[in-house]
Amino acid sequence: MPLLSLTNVQKSYGSHQVLAITDWQIEEGIYWIQGENGAGKSTLFRTLAGMLAHEGEIVLDERYSLRRQPVEYRLRLNLGEAEPLYPAFLTPADLLAFVGEAQQSPAGQMKYLTEVLGINYLDQPLGGCSSGMVKKLSLALAFLGRPRLIILDEPLITIDQEARAALFALIKAYRAEGVSFLLSSHQPFAPSDLPITAGYALRNRTLVPWQP
């Protein structure tokens, strides 16, 4: 049963078409998406997260259409952006509380995520946090709630080895609970890092099986 189906999905900025995906489906698993700079990965992920207007049909779990059941769909699909930007005066505690409520985070989940990812600067305004500290927070936010699919755009940029190991452990733990992942990276993941189900490349505005 497909977890995510895209049919005739198109996205343009003005006259510049970035996505033209006729038919693409994935089942549960951990997927890796590669793309050259400017290929459209962030545009694809923001489209899947419902942040950009698009043409075509995007359906999760054969039931939740982004267009027709937007609330149910968004509760089940989380996005961690490549280069997250937050207002400088907010703290990690503020954002975790806000996103946690919106995503209906179960009791204890925020504490678990902040401990695993080493977010021990909960009350420090983000304007005074390093890019790695902001990135780790954005990753924690992407795991909140009870998602079916978590999309992480360039999850490894700016984070250190310890956070990378913690993130991979978290991905495996969530995967064991039935959560699927779409990850982008300019570099392929080593098989020892993560059990990747399949890789795709974003080329010529569409997704094709990845080949080295």
Ligand SMILES: Nc1ncnc2c1ncn2[C@@H]1O[C@H](COP(=O)(O)OP(=O)(O)OP(=O)(O)O)[C@@H](O)[C@H]1O
């Ligand atoms: N808001 C926007 N307005 C106009 N064009 C945009 C906008 N955002 C992205 N683009 C264009 O769409 C194309 C795809 O951009 P996108 O950011 O999705 O690529 P990407 O694959 O994520 O790139 P990178 O790996 O460099 O982050 C680029 O040609 C970019 O210039």
